[in-house]
Amino acid sequence: MVESKTSSTVEAGLTALAVSLRGVTKAYDNGVMALGPLDLAVRKGEFISLLGPSGCGKSTALRLIAGLSAPSSGTMRVARHEGPVQPGHGIGFVFQEPTLMPWTSVRENVRLPLKLGGIPKAEGCARADAALSSVGLADFADAFPRELSGGMKMRVSLARALVTDPDILLMDEPFAALDEIARFRLNNDLLALWRGLRKTVIFVTHSVFESVYLSQRVVVMTARPGRIQADLRIETVEPRGEEFRTSAAYSDYCRRVSAALAPSYSGQSTL
Numbered sequence: 001m002v003e004s005k006t007s008s009t010v011e012a013g014l015t016a017l018a019v020s021l022r023g024v025t026k027a028y029d030n031g032v033m034a035l036g037p038l039d040l041a042v043r044k045g046e047f048i049s050l051l052g053p054s055g056c057g058k059s060t061a062l063r064l065i066a067g068l069s070a071p072s073s074g075t076m077r078v079a080r081h082e083g084p085v086q087p088g089h090g091i092g093f094v095f096q097e098p099t100l101m102p103w104t105s106v107r108e109n110v111r112l113p114l115k116l117g118g119i120p121k122a123e124g125c126a127r128a129d130a131a132l133s134s135v136g137l138a139d140f141a142d143a144f145p146r147e148l149s150g151g152m153k154m155r156v157s158l159a160r161a162l163v164t165d166p167d168i169l170l171m172d173e174p175f176a177a178l179d180e181i182a183r184f185r186l187n188n189d190l191l192a193l194w195r196g197l198r199k200t201v202i203f204v205t206h207s208v209f210e211s212v213y214l215s216q217r218v219v220v221m222t223a224r225p226g227r228i229q230a231d232l233r234i235e236t237v238e239p240r241g242e243e244f245r246t247s248a249a250y251s252d253y254c255r256r257v258s259a260a261l262a263p264s265y266s267g268q269s270t271l
């Protein structure tokens with residue numbers, strides 16, 4: 001069959017997308033309308049942040065993209081998979097809590113997704129060690145979670161998400177519980193990893209500063225049910241580093257994102 005020029009152009013556009021949500025809504029069984037209708041397109045290799053008031057449906061959106069929950073309506077495409085998204089289909093998930101198994105080593109924690117996937121132990125250990133090395137924890141593979149700081153536990157969680165080599169990394173407020181110095185370090189290390197691996201990253205945060213520092217696009221959501229309030233592109237010299245954090249351009253972007261966020265909080269208590 002000879003493809004028409006139009007259809008191949010459309011196909012090229014689709015395959016460049018890692019995630020596409022059209023008119024997606026989510027109503028929970030208890031009647032809470034959590035999300036949408038949400039329209040969101042994320043290009044392969046793009047780093048975007050989702051920002052919005054508490055309860056606006058950010059985690060719900062990530063869970064839908066991960067295939068951990070089904071949308072109530074609308075259409076979704078994730079990577080090149082059609083129809084229902086299968087859990088673990090090229091997706092890594094990092095939660096706010098590192099959720100490590102305390103009774104076993106860091107290496108075994110990172111190896112877990114491979115073990116569950118039936119990967120032989122020797123290969124799993126080698127891949128776990130490589131993932132730990134990529135997050136700067138090569139020397140801690142035999143340590144136990146209790147021996148690690150909060151930032152190090154989060155690095156282990158990140159290594160566990162990366163060990164399956166996912167196309168898409170979903171991160172749900174991963175650094176929110178860390179002190180500022182640890183958070184800044186992890187921000188820089190995550191950017192370096194992203195530059196090297198070029199995975200698609202969808203990063204949920206409550207921090208305007210963090211979203212601007214990390215992302216190519218900041219997507220601001222309305223209050224529940226979450227829809228897109230604003231979609232801002234962050235254009236700056238790459239690679240980003242501390243000089244960006246202290247630049248006039250950074251302050252200006254932070255002001256613009258804050259202004260875009262303000263209507264989402266109107267009518268809500270600030271306490």
Ligand SMILES: Nc1ncnc2c1ncn2[C@@H]1O[C@H](COP(=O)(O)OP(=O)(O)OP(=O)(O)O)[C@@H](O)[C@H]1O
Binds near residue numbers: 028029034054060224
């Ligand atoms: N399993 C569930 N059953 C019923 N309601 C739920 C469920 N999960 C979330 N909700 C509700 O859906 C809404 C959106 O929740 P969600 O966790 O997605 O928001 P969020 O933007 O991630 O919030 P936060 O920033 O506080 O983490 C909230 O009102 C929440 O109470």
